[in-house]
Amino acid sequence: MRQVIEKLEESRIREVANEGLGREGVLKFWFGESDEVTPAFVREAAMASLQAGETFYAHNLGLPELREALAVYTDALHPGRGAPHWQPRLAVTSGGVNGLMLASQALLDAGDEAVAITPVWPNLLAQPRIMGARLRCVPLKVQEKGARAGAWVLDMDALLTAITPTTKLLILNAPNNPTGWTLDRAQQATILEHCRHTGTWILADEVYERLYFAGDTANGAASSFLDVAEPEDRLIVAHSFSKSFLMTGWRLGWLVLPAMLTPTMGKLIEFNTSCAPVFVQRAAQAALKRGDEITPALVNHLRVCRDTLVPLLLAIPGVTLAEPKGGMYAFFRLEGHPDCLDTAKRLVREAGLGLAPGSAFGQEASGWLRWCFASLDPARLVQGAERLRQWLDQQP
Structure with missing residues (x-):
């Protein structure tokens, strides 16, 4: 086996989840998904496809009908060029994570340098390492004082210094999992212009683009690199049906x-998965067609969940937390509990509360915990916050 594979760390989120196996009554907020089922009309579209016998291979890049629908969707979010401009630039993948891995395979040779902004979803750090690339991390910094204490912010000078002509790829995720950090359009333009000068590719994971609460953009979505880039720029943007369309288990992205x-x-898709299953693509077509019935309601509900949980956590002594502008996570620090992996495991065993350890996303997040607040019933969040408070009260 390749040494780089042997050295890959197992998921610390899974490590905590395994702690909860067989335990009754654990409130599970460790994984990044809503507990709301995919809408019935999406599931029915998949069943209709199977009943029609659509069980064969499809085009590597995705069904033409789906790519056409994605082009219309993309142009609605990033208008100005028209849907026909986008369709030749789209590739359907077997999940967002598959799309991100394909991008690393397409761009990185062994020994190439990649730069990543952390903390970040651990898969984004593992993928360049799997390719044999040399990975440099630029950590976000925590704002320690003021109204936004606990917010993670980008040191732009540190990032631009780290990206040199030897940097093949910049990897970033905004809105960010786990911190909720976002980029504004001016910051994206600055990063893009710098990468043009250095010849660096940008891989932007924007799967949380629609899960945005700040309301400071015309379309309600977070700012995207697609809003500032030219068609020929060295830019790949990854999306997924998982988050905004409640389709995590379907494994479809673009x-x-x-x-x-x-x-x-x-x-490259041919040599990885050949193609995404047709019935899953039909489900995605249905989701796009009636997306206004899914995503806006989901965002409104997530805002309710966020606004339920965040004040309860801030009321607990020793908690540092800034209200996230995007995503589906409350990322907070517990004073006096620097070993977040041990803390997360103890919370499962002793409080019946399942959270993700911050160190899973980068060592700079040690002492932090991630709470996915995408709960169908906000009362579960209230119950979870009370369990955390009671557990902390019992600590010496």
């Missing part, structure tokens, strides 16, 4: 990339 790279991506 990439927006320069048109000149699309045929190459089709070849």
Whole structure:
């Protein structure tokens, strides 16, 4: 086995989840998904496809009908060029994580340098390492004082210094899992212009683009690199049906990339998964067609969940937390509990509360915990916060 694979760390989130196996009554907030079932009309579209016998291979890049629908969707969020501009730049993938891995495979050779902004979802750090790339991390910094104490912010100078002509790829995720950190359009333009000068590709994980609460953009979504980039820029943007369309288990995503790279991506998909299942793509078509029945209601509900949980956590002594502007996570620090992995395991065993340890997302997040607040019933969040408070009260 390749040494780099042997050295990969197992998921610390899974490690905590395994602690809860067989335990009754654990409130589980460790994974990044809503506990709301995919809407019935999406499931029915998949069943209709299977009943129609659509059980064969599809185009590597995705069903033409789905790519057309994605082009319309993309142009609605990032208007100005028209849907026909986007369709040649789209590749359907077997999940967002598959799309991100495909991008790393397409761009990174062994020994190449990649830069990543952390804390971040651990898969984004593992993928360049799997390719044999040299990974440099630029950590966000915690704002310690003021109204936004606990917010994670980008040191732009540190990032631009880290990206040099030897940097093949910049990897970033905003809105960010786990911190809720977001980029504004001016910051994206600054990063893009710098990467143009250094010849660096940008891989932007924007799967939480629609899960945005700040309300400071015309379309209600977080600012995207697609709003500032030219079609030929060295930019790949990854999306997924998982979060905004309540389809985590369906494993379907897509990439927006320069048109000149699309045929190459089709070849790469052939040697990975060949294609996404047709019945899953039909479900995605239904989700896009009636997306206004899914995503806005989901965002409104997540706002209720966030506004339920965050004040309860802030009322607990020793908690540092800033209200997230995007995503589905409350990321908070517990004073006096620096070993977050041990804390997370103890919370499962002793309080029946399942959270993700911050160190899973980068060592700079040691002492922090991630709470996925995407709960169908906000009362579970109230119950969980009370369990945390009671557990802390019992500590010496």
